[in-house]
Amino acid sequence: MASNQQVKILGFVASPFVARAELALKLKGVQYEYIQESLANKSDLFLKSNPVHKKVPVLLHNNKPVCESLVIVEYVDETWTGHPILPSDPYYRALSRFWSRFIEDQVWLAVFKAAWNPNKQEREKGAEEAREALKIMDKELKVNGKFFNGDSVGFLDIAALIIFYWVPIIQEASEFNVYSGDKYPNLEKWGQEVLNDPVVKGVLPPRDVLLSFFKTRFQSLVGSK
Amino acid sequence: MASNQQVKILGFVASPFVARAELALKLKGVQYEYIQESLANKSDLFLKSNPVHKKVPVLLHNNKPVCESLVIVEYVDETWTGHPILPSDPYYRALSRFWSRFIEDQVWLAVFKAAWNPNKQEREKGAEEAREALKIMDKELKVNGKFFNGDSVGFLDIAALIIFYWVPIIQEASEFNVYSGDKYPNLEKWGQEVLNDPVVKGVLPPRDVLLSFFKTRFQSLVGSK
Structure with a gap:
């Protein structure tokens, strides 16, 4: 990387979305500075960089902010050479984008509801929706190699990491059963x-740290309701 | 286009998402066959092509299905030369993808709720959320030329067409006020x-057809509830 390139990630340790951005940078071999944000007390730099969503991760590339984890992953792929992240075939690129949307809109939103909705019935509904979405994914998504495409x-391996690593921990912390x-x-x-890949392993926060974080989150949002 | 290329769109006349796919193909000058689907009686080809969402549009390129309107637009851009759809600069590509997600997840979901939620309070909440999202967009999104980027x-002009053309018609049909x-x-x-562009004009369904369609939809989903 040229010495005039300045790359920073504004992140938070428990976030699966931050891990996506970091994984993309590590796959490309890009050096970056990781800046830990406090979600309870957001920094001026953070609020200025993502005024729309106020969410991590933010990639700052020579002070220009790029927001939303999958947008960052594509940006990293298009900006640095080396390890290709999106498949080269437009059809597999389309499938990667299609299923990454499915993970965001179907799987993750349902898991979020199952884990942290204050209403018990809603949590059960969320778990059912998540199981249904995972069933569809398991049936319809065709893995084309060791990883999604080769x-x-x-890209899709990065997007799906949330299912393979975070969901099992979140379900243990939030006492539901979605992903076996x-x-x-x-x-x-x-x-x-995916979980056995050495570069992937390098971005995964320790299991016990996540479990403890998500147990606290569950207690504070849901308690015994 | 080579004569061995077969391009079909499975669509429905009132859909803003189908218009995106058609606009991308027209900008590239790709000849395609438009197949009108009945949403009440979905064809076998349609169900086979989009088993996950069962939604239009579907692009069939040499019988391979590509689903989700913005995934189709990127696929078209990567498959055919000619008119570039995504900006060439990775930063503007990232901004295009970021704001297209904002339109889907913030603006459109809120408009959908404002228009067709059976519960009046929810409809009012949807309208308020949509106004809030549009306010953020108006403030934060920087148009960099005649169109979003030049x-x-x-890409983002195509994604935003739903706001410029469909939302005003839907709000008239569903009796709310979101976009002035x-x-x-x-x-x-x-x-x-965007609305003055001749290629865009070529994909817009007639206003009176849409108004009548969405009035009927409003009556059947909401009625006088």
Whole structure:
């Protein structure tokens, strides 16, 4: 990387979305400064960089902010050479984008509801919706190699990491049951490959740190309601 | 286009999402066959092509299905040469993708609630959320030329067409007030340029057809509740 390139990530340790941005940078071999944000006391730099959503991650590239984790991943892929992140074939690029949207809109929103909705019935509804979405994914998504598209970690593997690593921890912390690998054999097999990748391992926050964080979050949002 | 290329769009006349896919193809000068789907009686081809969402549009390129309107637009841009749709600068590509997500997740979901939620209070809440989202967009999004990025219609112009053309018609049909151009001067100016483009004009369904369709939809979903 040229010495005049300044790359920073505004992040938060428990966030699966920050891990996506960091993983993209690490795959490309880009050096970056990680700045830990406090979500309770957001910095001026953070609020100025993401005034629309006020969410991590933010990538600052020579002071220009790029927001939203998957937008950052594509930006990183288009800005730095080296390890290709999106597939080269437009059809697999389209499938990667399609399923990444599915993970955001169907799986994650349902998991979010299952974990942190204050209403118990809503939480149960969320868990059911998440199981349904994972069932569809397990059936319809065709993994085309060791990873989603070939033998190296790519866009959809990065997007799906939230299912393979975070969801099992969040469900343990929030006392629901959405993702049991054996019920989704295709996702399970794919997930094992992704979690075994050494670069992926390098961005995963320790399990016990996440479990403790999400247990506290569950107690504060849901308590015994 | 090579004669061995077969391009079809499965669509529905009132859909702003189908218009996006058609606009991308027309900008590229790609010949395609438009197949009108009945949403009440979905064809086998349609259900086979989009088993996950069962929604229009579907692009069939040599029988391979591509689903989700903005995924289709990127696929079209990456598959055919000619009129570039995404900006060439990665930063403007990122901004285009960021704001297109904002239109989907913030503006459109709120408009959808304002228009068709059976509960009046929820409809009012939706209208308020939509106005708030449009206010943020009007303030934070910087249009960088006649269109979002330069002098020709691009990705974000295509994504935003739903605000400029469909939302005013839907609000008239559903009796709410979300988008008055004069309250969002930057969006208004940008929208006028987009709506005046001759290729854009070629994909817009007639106003009276849409108004009648959305009035019927409002009556059937909401009635006098």
